[in-house]
Amino acid sequence: MNRPGASDQPGTSEGKTTVPEIDLSSYTRGGDGSPHLRGYVARPEGEGPRPGVLVVHEAFGVDVEMRRHADRLARLGYLTVVPDLYSEGGMWRCVVGVMRSLSAGHGRAFTDIAAGRAWLLDQPGCTGRVGVVGFCMGGGFAIATASDFDASAPNYGMLPKDLRAAVEGACPTVASYGARDRSLRGAAPRLKAALDEEGVVNDVKEYADAGHSFMNEAPNGPRPLRVLLRATGSGPVPEAADDAWRRIDAFFTEHLGRAR
Template identity: 60%
Template sequence: MARANPGRAGAGFSNIDLGAASTAAGGSPALRGYLARPAGDGPFPAVLMIHEAFGLDENTVRHADRLAASGYVTLAVDLYSDGGARRCLVATMRSLAAGAGRAFTDLAAARAWLLESGQTTGKIGVIGFCMGGGFALLIAHDGFDAAAVNYGKIPKDPGVLAGSCPIVANFGGRDRTLPEAADKLAAALDGLGVEHDIQEFAAAGHAFLNEVPVGPRLLRPLYRVMGIGPDPQSAPEAWQRIDDHFARHLKDPPSAGR
């Protein structure tokens, strides 16, 4: 079981100050994150988590706690902590579209902090959801051992994915925001020779791994029409695929005789 999470109190569910590491790298001075640890002394394999467009919220915390319960020290970095979602969303999305900018500096600083924390085995994965899935794709080549991409946008130039670590990806067949994304990503990774396991869940939409709906209540009927929201039927299989992928690439193989 994961340890209790003291970071649930306070703005943005953040409990880790990454500001010094980020500032030293030229990133956000007020960068924060949510850290979830497995029980025990460790060290543990690590996972860097990147939230969806609505920010580091209750769903992000639940995702991080879930991975911690599976044996990974998990750092969910809050890309909006230095100014809030209203101020940071546009700049962060521009950074994603450009493939460069402060958001990438912040993610690199968070990765370095996690590996230098003394809590990890040195194996590290990255997982992202929605906007975060797009970021996870773009940094999968940058020192990670495995990546999990959930309904993330595919870059216009798929060539930037060359040299990526093994990728598992989950998409929703009812997701109108990412039509044919699973097939497009599979074709791109096939052409680049990147190891991958991609699946589209026919009954699921965008953000189907969330446990609770997100966004303004007034817009939620529109989100349902667009195929956005939790799908408790598809989510367990998607999570099992993530668990299997991370276990294969991040956990030490069993010794002979086990």
């Protein structure tokens, strides 16, 4: 059943037939989520229903790159939503609180993610099978919330402090990391070992020539930080990104059902 206020809200259509900005606050009302939770929606073309995918954004928020990722998932045939975890004040006011929530394993950000999942399940165009895709900080949430979804794709995702507890009961997981990512050195084999130990079906791959944010199409984040990010090997690596997307689509097709 659709909840009041769950439908698309007026806004900029950006040339699309449906409005990409939605109000998700009806799903957080009365709880500890964001009172004014917003989201970005990308819808596949053609007749549904389709599997749903929730994207958890990286530390820079729902920027151009995160919208590109959502649009790409829609082109692959997935009904996609990106809850804005910074809805209550933007990146600079919210990032610390969201990171604290990730570290604690509970809090507003987790409620906001659950709200996005509930919205997908309420849509007549969704099959009822929902995956989660996350990038960087969002990849950490994709690991931490994997027990709530049918498939998970953390990309250069931060590992929870208690990794073993985080993957207990996790859904099938396809993960991608860059060997040149100094901030996540050793994360890929650690995640795979934990998933294997728990008996979780997984496909974890580390790309030798990639660093952090290698799936982005262009450098992102505040301009003063971009020089530093480039110096640490962060940024697009198209060949690795294409392979990672191919693996995600194949894995999600297997575990969520055919998207197109």
